[in-house]
Amino acid sequence: MHWNDERLLIVPLAGASYRPEALQDDAFTPGRLLALVPEPENQHDPNAVGIWDAERLLQGGYVPADATARVPPDAQAVSLWEFQDVERRRVGLRVLIAPADAWIGLPRP
Numbered sequence: 001m002h003w004n005d006e007r008l009l010i011v012p013l014a015g016a017s018y019r020p021e022a023l024q025d026d027a028f029t030p031g032r033l034l035a036l037v038p039e040p041e042n043q044h045d046p047n048a049v050g051i052w053d054a055e056r057l058l059q060g061g062y063v064p065a066d067a068t069a070r071v072p073p074d075a076q077a078v079s080l081w082e083f084q085d086v087e088r089r090r091v092g093l094r095v096l097i098a099p100a101d102a103w104i105g106l107p108r109p
Contacts (some may be wrong), residue, residue: 007102009070010080013051013093015061023090027053030061033104034077034095036063051095052078060093072102 016023035052037059042048049063049071063071075097083092083097098104 007072007099009067009097011064011067011095011097013061013095014064016092018061019058020089022058023060023093025053025058027055027058028079028082028090028093030079030093033080034060034079036077036097037072037076047091055058063095063097071097072099076100076102076104078104 005093015062022090023041024026033054035054035056037050037056039048039051040046045065045068047065047068048061049068051061052059076099077095077097080094080096082090082094096104
């Protein structure tokens with residue numbers, strides 16, 4: 001199956017500075033699957049999409065507001081790479097967002 005660039009998004013994790021402790025969890029390590037959680041009740045932005053660890057226990061931040069319209073229904077996400085401060089603490093992420101029918105994971109046997 002071929003994918004075109006319009007079906008894949010790579011976005012920075014918005015709001016990461018508000019959740020510095022959550023970002024230190026191994027659940028946000030590059031290569032880990034993440035959960036995209038729409039927040040229609042969000043008083044600041046009803047189109048907001050939260051980015052959480054796969055178990056939905058820790059929120060790392062949000063899909064940037066200017067990219068939420070391009071997030072497909074039932075999309076999946078994976079942490080691609082991290083940014084670290086001088087103390088090697090994770091302070092930001094880039095996240096790959098792909099359609100539900102895209103295969104993301106370890107190579108098939």
